Amino acid sequence: MPSAIRSGYATLLPTSIGGLRMNIYNCIEYSSASDTAVKDVFSTLRNTATLVGKRQFLEDLSIGEEEYMVDHFSDVPEARKKNGQWKFRTYLPGSYTSSRSVIVTALELGISVSNKGKTAIQKEIKLHKDNSKEVKSDYQKALGVVTTLHKIYIKLDDEEQNSISSLIREKL
DSSP: OOOOOEEETTTEOOOOTTTTOHHHHHHHHHHOTTTOOOHHHHHHHHHHHHHOHHHHHHHHHHHHHHHHHHHHHTTGGGGGGGTSOOOOOHOOOHHHHHOOOHHHHHHHHHHHOTOOOOOHHHHHHHHHHHHOOOOOHHHHHHHHHHHHHHHHHHTTTHHHHHHHHHHHHHHO
């Protein structure tokens, strides 16, 4: 596998996109310009993660995404939250964020992404999550429902609370 090259704010690496070297920023740009970029974007992100490792990959994502947002949305006030942070999920291209999410989730769960397609990784993630799910008893489920109901109930006006109370008495 070809080696990665550190340049500027992100890792550059060989990709299938026109034989060019692409960094995270360019990967986001390519994703936003092409509806058919999903496989190339996923491959590029997967290869970067494989070459540089989880810690460096997450750092490269952060830097590349920040640069992209500054270059494309610095004059769009709606692109920032009230606290000044970027609304990445809203403004980054969907094919990029989807690929990014799958790879980051796999890395966080300790699943290797090397030489695997997006669907294969998604299946491994699902399998990992299904195997680690805690089985709740009916009592625990009922407690969860009651807690959620209470959170909503206290926000209702008196008439709505009375209606819900009557319904609960009727059903229980």
